Amino acid sequence: MPRRRSKAPILIVLHQEHSTPGRVGRLLTERGYRLDIRRPRFGDPLPETLAEHTGAVIFGGPMSANDPDDFVKTEIDWIDVPLRENKPFLGLCLGAQMMAKHLGARVWRIPRVELKSAITPCCRPPPARP
Numbered sequence: 001m002p003r004r005r006s007k008a009p010i011l012i013v014l015h016q017e018h019s020t021p022g023r024v025g026r027l028l029t030e031r032g033y034r035l036d037i038r039r040p041r042f043g044d045p046l047p048e049t050l051a052e053h054t055g056a057v058i059f060g061g062p063m064s065a066n067d068p069d070d071f072v073k074t075e076i077d078w079i080d081v082p083l084r085e086n087k088p089f090l091g092l093c094l095g096a097q098m099m100a101k102h103l104g105a106r107v108w109r110i111p112r113v114e115l116k117s118a119i120t121p122c123c124r125p126p127p128a129r130p
C-alpha cells in the first residue's frame with residue numbers, strides 16, 4: 001500500500017506569549033495541515049523560505065504595523081518571502097496592516113474605535129406561518 005504523503009505545515013505567526021491560532025488553526029488542522037507556530041516577538045526566527053510550508057498566516061496583536069519594534073519591521077520585510085515564492089498568505093488584523101505596509105500602502109490609526117457586534121439567526125427556524 002503506498003504511503004500517503006502528509007501536507008506541508010502552515011506557518012503561523014503569533015504576537016502574544018499565550019495567544020493561539022484559534023478557529024483558523026482548528027480549521028487548518030481539521031483539513032490535515034500541521035501548524036508551525038512561531039512568535040518572532042519572543043525570539044522565534046522566521047524561515048528564509050517557505051519551501052517546506054504550504055503557506056503562512058500572520059495574526060493580530062496589540063501593536064501596529066507602524067510601531068518601531070524590530071520584530072514588526074522584520075515581519076513586514078519577511079512578507080516578501082510568501083509573495084516571491086507565490087505561496088498562500090493570510091494577514092489578519094496586524095498581519096493585514098503588515099501586508100499593506102509591505103506593498104507600499106499607508107497604515108494609520110482611525111480617530112475613533114467603534115466596536116459593534118451582531119447576532120445572525122443562522123440556526124433559528126423560520127417563523128411559523130399563520
